[in-house]
Amino acid sequence: MNWMKLPTIGVSLVFAALAILGGCRGGSSSPPGPAEESAGGFPRSKTLYLAGSQWGDPNSFNPLADWPAWPVNDRFNLMYEPLLAYNTLTGQVEPLLGRLVSQSTEGVQVVLHPQAKWNDGKPVTATDVKFIYQLGKRFKGASTAYVLDYISDIKVDTVEEGGAKAERLTFVVNKAGRNNPLMVMDILQAIRIVPSHIFEPMVAGKRDLTEVLKLKIDKAPVVSGPYTLHAYSNEKIVLQRRADYWGNAALHQGKAPVPEYIIHPIYKSNDAFAIALQKGDLDASQTFIPRIWLKKGDKVHTWQDKAPYFLPGAVPMLLINTTKPPLDDRNFRRAMAHAIDYKAIQELAVSGYSPGVKPGAILPFGVEGKYYDEEAVRSVGAAHALEDAKKLLEASGYKSVFKPDGTLDHMVNAKGERVPTLFVKSPAGWSDWEAMVSLAVKGMRAAGIDVREGFVDASLYWPALPTGDFDLIMHKPASQVTPSLPWSRFEALMSSRNWVSPGSGKMNENQGRYNNPQSKGYNPRVDELLRAIPNMTDDVALKAAYTELNTIFMQDQPALPLCYLPEQFYEYSTRHWTGWQNEQNPFAPPLLPWIGAATQALWQLQPVK
Known part of the structure; x- marks a missing residue:
């Protein structure tokens, strides 16, 4: 049995918290700086400023809501905690409210920590777990209703754990549903547990969750995590350290997190984040800042001290609507892949933050690297080669028509029909995405x-x-690094499970409508592999399956990977706090200390004296 999350290190650390005047509204676009707040009750040496998640006014802190404010949204575990924490650097699952005991194709077993408690003193129990995991049985609109597709039952028994009685939960894989043990592991580190003794009376007797979801849960919330909500406004969200956090003794050798407060300022633009980080008003951020190496003189650092500066974990792509001519022609799609200058995107669009991109949908390094087959990529992949792009177009009957000045006017297909101009849709104002799109368009x-x-x-x-x-x-499919990668990326790109034609319904995966199961060209092998991989346990068989799936992806080219980027742009300042994790000190993954295993940093940071 091993509950400890941290190695024995001769330093303790407290994470600084988010400061704000409670209930105050009508803020400005430039929140008060830390110097002002020091006088207002948030000493700089006790306050950690983190940002990059909350952009608009905080609307709710209700953990049952679909889109609550930070840190109740997404997978943040400062207030409400999941059972397990995933270390995206090592690929290991670390203990939190529970400890992973075993996993198989039939189910996953987790033992609840016998010391885990809510801040009202009540223990965290299997009843709490079952409440949130099975809420979808009672309310189809629950944000966790999707869990039922993957977990058919949660069995509970009692075991001996460190001399105390503990509850053991067996999460049974839903064989009649999605039959996907990989997704069960994703769920166990994503779903935060809530106190059933607080929320059950709220939902009891209700037909739906409409009224419950209107509750803000912003006054003295009952939480299990190391911090709780202190105050908030439209300028910032402030968390305060819990002196009675159960995990201090159970997981961190009796130490408390170092920062007493964690404050998330709410800025209006990427530039505001960059300026705040340079000035030392912000201690860490996850926003895109170009030419980060120029900020080193201002004590701003990243995971690596040289290019690519960040640890890649996600793949921005151009998804292709494969139902539209000429995009329904795989040779046309492969010509597009050959035409894009990936080196230009790497150097000009993302400031060199991406290693050289390889064809395919598997990252050739990190936890995915063991599934990457260089030979298959070399033989099938469409790397940048302008002449190859032109040859593919010509062989498929496409001709480009140029104006007298030599610029492209239009294209015609093999029938001599004019091909409509294609457009790449992307959000305006997202500077890094805009640059990637413009360079991809230039190459094509x-x-x-x-x-x-x-x-x-x-x-x-x-x-x-x-x-x-x-x-x-x-788009950036499967943008979060989870135990199910690279399967989840292929699922997001290629699954025909919920295939509907454009305009007749929504698809949350395979938005490009690749591999229509009703078409003559349908390749059933794609869906067979997507169903089989989650239940494979042999590494050799897994690599063979991923190689086959990646080969099909490269042959059919349903999307155009542009570069590799980090899950988060992990940037930190050493002006006020030191001891951050980095490539030389990799005690935690390169994420801000508010999610997954990265929260370990809260116990290791030290204020600058």
Whole structure:
């Protein structure tokens, strides 16, 4: 049995917290700086400023809501904790409210920590776990209802754990449903547990969750995590350290997190984050800051001290609507892949933050590297080669028509019909995405492909993605690093499980409508592999399956990977706090200390004296 999360290190650390005047509204675009707040009750040596998650006004801190404010949203574990924490650096699952005992294709066993408690003194129990995991049985609109597709039952028994009685939970894989043990592991580190003794009376007797979801849960919330909500406004969210956090003794050798407060300032632009980080008003951020090496003189650092500076974990791509001519022609799609200058994107669009991109949908390093087959990629992949792009287009009957000045006018197909100009849809104002799209368009037009940028407001971008209202669209599928990668990326790109034609319904995966199961060209092997891989346990068989799936991806090219980027742009300042994790001190993954195993940093940071 091993509950400890941290190695024995001769330093303790407290994470600084988010400061704000409670209930105050009507803030400004430039929140008060830490110097002002020091006088107002948030000493700089006790306060950690983190940012990059909350952009708008905090609306709710209700853990049952679909889109609550930081840190109740997404997978943050400062207030509400999941059973397990995933270390994206090592690929290991670390203990939190529970400890992983075993995993198989039939189910996953987790033992609840016997010392885990809510801040009202009540223990964290299997009843709490079952409440949130099975809420979808009672309310179809629950944000966790999707869990039922993967977990058919949660069995509970009692075992001896460190001289105390502990509850053991067996999460049974839903064989009649999705039959996916990989996703069960994702769920165990994503779903935060809530106190059933607080929320059960709220939902009891209700037909739906409408009224419950209106509750903000912003006054003295009952939480299990190391911090709790102190105050908030439209300028910032403030968390305060819990002196009675159960995990201090159980997981961190009796130490408390170092920062007494964690404050998330709410800025309006990427530039505001960059300036705050340079000035030392912000201690860490996850926003895109170009040319980060120029900030080193201001004590701003990243995971690595040289290019690519960040640890890659996600793949920005152009998804292709494969139902539209000429995009339904895989030779045309492969010509597009050959035409893009990936080196230019790497150097000019993302400031060198990406290693050289390889064809395919598997990262060739890190936890995914063991599934990457260099020989298959070399023999099948469409790397940048402008002449190869032109040859593919010519062989498929496409001709490019140029104006007298030599610029591209339009294309015609093998029938002599004019091919409509294609547009790449992408959110306007997202500077790194805009640069990637523009360089991809430049490369494709150089090959004679009539394509243009189509930057739109985010309010038009997001609805277009699931409905298929695009020719090509910028997206980052499976953007979070979880135990199910790279399977989840292939699922997001290639699954025909919920296939519907554009305009007739929404698809949350395979938005490009690749591999229509009703078409003559349907390849059933894709879906067979996607169903089989989650139940494979032999590494040799797994690599063979992933190689086959990646080969199909490269042959059919349903999307165009552009570069590799980090899960988070992990940037930190040593002006006020030291002891951050980095490549030389990799005690935690390169994420801000508010999610997964990265929260270990809260016990290791030290204020600058």
